[in-house]
Amino acid sequence: MKKILLLITLLSVIYVSAQEIPSGTIMDMKGNKVAFKDIIKSDKPIIVDFWATWCAPCINELDTISELYPDWQDETGVKLIAISLDDERTARRIKPLVNGKAWDYEIYRDFNLDLKRAFNFSAPPFLVIIKNGKIVYTHSGFTPGNEDKIYEIISKK
């Protein structure tokens, strides 16, 4: 009985377009709690990148994009919001790392992992591109060359 119900629940997914953006509460670098939906309000493309200080591919992704970021911003007006999944073991490293690497992104922390559960990904890096209030692209992991695909999507008219 339970299995049939589970199947119905899962099948109903096919009929629903999950384009609405998940909500959750995150923390800015001053320790203030903010609502995710408030920071993604924009008519320009937004990249949301979930990362962590202990995640090497995440650092690679954000380092790679940081070199292209000024050009991307000039061309498309894109904003990159980097949301860290660091918990109290490593959260103290976020501010010095971001500054030491001279990244220009907006930095937040998913302190209670609300957004991680809402977006339902298993591990960082996890990248989401939002255009006109809708999710147009998601990608799990990072390999060199991914940045070209990201550029392609944010510069599309």
Add this chain to the structure above:
Amino acid sequence: MKKIFFILLATFSLFQAQAQKGRFYGGYEGYLQLYQNDTPTSFVAPSDKFRTMNYITANYAYSHFKAGLQYEAFLPSPLLGYNPDLKGNKLATYYIDFKKNNLDITAGYFYDQFGSGLIFRAWEDRQIGINNAIRGIRAKYTISSVGQLTAFTGNQRLGFELSKSTLSGVNADVSLSDILDMHDVNIKTGFSYINRYQETASANPDLKPYTGSYSSRIDVDAGNFYGNFEYDYKESDARATNNVLLDQVLFDGNAWLLNLGYAKKGIGFNATFRRLENIQMYSERLLEGNLYNSGIVNFVPGLTKQHDFNLANIYVYQAQPSISFGEEKVGEIGGQMDIFFRFKRKSALGGKYGTKVAVNFSRWHGLNATFDYDRKIYRADFIKPGKLYFQDINFEVRKKISRSSKMIFSYINLIYNKLKLEGEGDMVHAGIGVVDFEHKFSGGNSGHIQLEHMNTKQDKGNWVSGLVEYNFSPEFGAYINNMYNYGNKDKKILYFNVGMNYVHNATRLALSYGRQRGGLLCVGGVCRYVPSSKGVTFTISTSF
């Protein structure tokens, strides 16, 4: 009750499908392992060689409501190293949440944390096999930017069951700078209280069913400087070891945490000091010291750098918050420091593309304590450190050497007190050198090589490690990863691993075959012991 919940969720989502005001979302994560006998490591595969762990989540959000469930299936048994109580399949967690204006109420299973988590944290980490969610009711009240009040009560999830004890807590976070209308400085304070109610039959009249713990903290942010301080206290309680209650003498506990930092574009610095004394808390007293982190109420991570390299994960520090008369150990005291900086591009040290450097240092000692075995009490100094448990001095240099190539150089120097941290062994001194090279070819192809060497005269001797990875496209890649313990006097074992990954949007598949080294698997500072094994592993994760 659960069946009704299921039906409601299914019909709600079907019904609202076209309305587009609601949102249905979820995910699936699965781990499959096929074990194989292995002669070099003397690993004998269990009788049920094929094991799987599956997690399915489904949620629905509509207007001010959100509801969801998580179904878990560990069939026929969980993977080796996980809590064997997690056998079978069951609706593991479910919740319904209402959020409007300043109020947020959750009924069902929820996750939360107070302060740094040293007195309370409920979270899920599937790799470590932790899910200590609380099932009960939680209410949060937010007063604009001034503060937030949280209160909850419930039982803790233990395996697929619930704790007999009840956990309750209140937390207040207040922004003093907002109340006093300060502009240049950000000052926040916080206070928490946790209470565990557990009936216990005991000859000791001082052992009460109610045990409380308190937390007080302050965070200051001024320009480029910032500082945080936290002090936690746990009331007297009985300890337990190997499922036996030690209620003759009760001990209280405390934790001190201080963090200072400076960050400005191009440079960042952070220093943390921590002292722990019997701060670990379990929802059921008899669970103290269990191998699977079952029943933990708070989060006590090891404050060291989590390295990304194979050989740097052989000697890993696990936090030592507890008391052990047998091992002559009480708590820990120490600190960690991080410096991040970059040499600008076109500068003398930066080179054409710039260079980024990260330096880290951590050192942990036990508390300096004397034990009275007759009266079963101890005395510990406040600041004076006891035996050295662990030290890690390391640096990492990241450099882009051409338009399509990057390199990382790292050196890690470790001191690991194997006797105090694992129960037997030497004081291990090890030096690890790492060279990492990555090249991006045209068409989305890329190659990656990582070479490591560990030099040590103790324990298992020297190791060498090599990883070669090639990505045929942004979606598909394959790798070979090897760790060879060539310096071992007894057995020179090669831990090999070959695998491939496929990623498409939010779906990820990975297949690998190899020999896994037994040892501590530490994720996010919390560790569990992973037995040595050999076999095929398949993992899949997707979200919808």
